[in-house]
Amino acid sequence: MIVKNEEKFLDDCLKGIKEIVDEIVIVDTGSTDDTIEIAQKYNARIFHFAWNYDFSQARNFSISQATCDWILVLDADERIEKKDLPKIRKIIRESKKIDGIYMTIWNQGGNPASISVHYLVRLFRRKSEIRYKGKVHELVMVPNATHLSDIKIIHLGYHLSEQRMEEKYLRDLNILLECNHKEPNNPILNFYIARTYYNLKKYAEALIYVDKSEALVELPPQNLSFYVCVLMMKANILMVMNKLHQAESVCQKGLQWMPGHLDVIHLLGTIYWSMQRFTEAVLYYRKYLLIREDILKDPRKGFHLRAISALGKAGEVYSRLAEIYFKEGNYIGAIGEMKQALKFNPSSPLYYYNLGTIYATRGQLMEARHNFQQALYYQPLFQKARDALDKIQLGERPC
Template identity: 35%
Template sequence: MSAPSAPAPFTVSLCMIVKNEERYLRGCLESARPFVDEIVIVDTGSTDTTVGIAQEFGAVIRTFPWNGNFSDARNESLRHATGDWILYLDADERLMNGDALRQLRPSAQTVAYNVSISSKHILPSGTVDQVNQYQRFFRRHPKIRFEGVVHEQVLPSLLRMNKRIEDSPLFIEHLGYGESLEKIQQKCERNAALLRRQLELNPHDYYAHYQLGNTLGVMLRYDEAEKHLRLAVEHDRNVSIRASACNILVETAMHRNDLESAERWCRQSVKLVPVQVMGHWFLSGILAHRQQYDEALRSIDTMRSNAGRPTGLAHDLQVPEGEINYRTIVCYEGLANAAMAASDLARAHLLVTSAEERGIRSPKLQTIGIQTAMALNDLDTALRRIDFMLRNLPPDAESQRARFRAVRSRIESMAVA
């Protein structure tokens, strides 16, 4: 076992459960090994080279007959760990900044850390980039155990200890949700069956209701998903789960073209957890669709300020910058068009300027900006906007290029006069 890269006042056991993970395991262990003192791997029945790969990394390997319960297997790994703290990963995950782990300095009251997990989900409805928060790094303690047949978690036992759960800069990349749609469907069917079994044992497990609703939503079974998600919103004690359930209910409402319900779920989500991206992104889209552009821009601004911050949401989004800019353009174009229709040239000019200050430009906005700048005798601004258009027009837009050049010549002649 290689020595940790930096001194720390605690030791760390990496705990994993695996089965036939030869495709992913080596990369996972390579990402974590420099930052942990011990690797404990529980194998639940591999028939490939998984165990041999684990042996190469000096792991403590234990076998555990699969019994259909992920928590039982996870807890078996905890039973063999000896470190002060536990880090748990799946084979298809990568610890991206292990140095940050060795720099943590937990207080005596700190029992666990939230860890951000990034994943790309290839779903029947499209590809989604998500970032989730889970307590992946926690103290080794006999009272801390996994719960749940599937989508197992330690959070309930952590909360019962009544100690601090802190945010951390730790970041994990999850690769497994990039599998084919067929494999994702198979995983969803398996998880749904396990979750139903769990709910038969405990109908009041509202986290299981949330996870079943989420799984059914991925499978596009929205009507069935909704009843489980509503139960989670009404009864789960974890505000993060309630807000996340609201966001999935937004999607079920949108599937029915029910914008009123979708907006209501959005607003409930961001009220429960203000620091998030998903709810504000959904809300901005609904408001833009309704031409409530000012409020939509405020939602986009809030979303931007939350991006990159530790989210208070169980499942959040990572929205590509291009998509954010496109929606922002739609809002500014809508506002500028309305100002022009009302002959409020000064407002239209200010809107284009505000968009430019954000780095937001489009042919329509720049055209309006040229018109208003000329009307307000701001010739330097008009010329600058014309130059931008000339630089960014497509090569085959010769007629538009000629018109802009003619306008520039007219402005330049006005300046000389």
């Protein structure tokens, strides 16, 4: 592990894996909190590394200190589920000709819609030729055979405040721009810069770099999943800039290369919903829900995509389907979809308010009152819900 000021996360991480590892190697890059003291509780071998804005160098220093045959890499804000812990040694025993093991990283943010997954090698043999590359968004290079496991790593790092996330993005951006100055024609660097600008809400700058990344990929692309990620990034940028027809065109290009790509299908549904082309929106949202369910049953089915950002969007999708049905006068269908949305986000005041509105339109005022009350329970200053309740009390229909 490489760490810096991780007192908030480190104890739970080490507590979870201490029983299944033979040694714990901690490389600290300059902590000023209780990180070191927490690591000492677990008899970790602690080393210090002067931070030089190069994640790969720090990673490679950490794995050079390991003494066991296999290395498991975790960050302090990551957890391995208890049921998956025994699988680690089992995989090691069975991997006679395998050098690296992919695991599924589940990124959990501050709300259900922010859940995403990606697939990375996190368990690998201790070999001199297996090392990390990339100053930021570093990846371990395993030249020989790899295997995809069903082990899940929960990443909590996106629970940070907006200020802390902005600090992380700005740190990454400075490193990426420095690297890009040396390698201006690297499509991966240009993509990461575009994504970082997008996260910082600097969309014009993001579009410049994603266009450059797309132009630098030779067709047909050797790394198909990366190329479609570039197209997805471009479509997202165009959509927030309200260039919906261009975003639609880019998404359709992505589906030509990867027809079942969950993120592209979800984004197309959202673009059509924004354009009020509801028939197409329903079509793509239904496709999204089916493919999503398939991947959730077996996350390994999403491995060919390498990263999936739309897994947590089901609540939003059901809510938008409810809105479409409501506008079309299909109130029964709208109620069903809204109830589905609440299963994914049962504390959403907006979802309760929308459900109350549908019931009120049908004249079902008891059900409407209950849902407006729920909206106010979760957001006491929700004025629209308060106004709707007041109208019901006066014997008026709120809608």
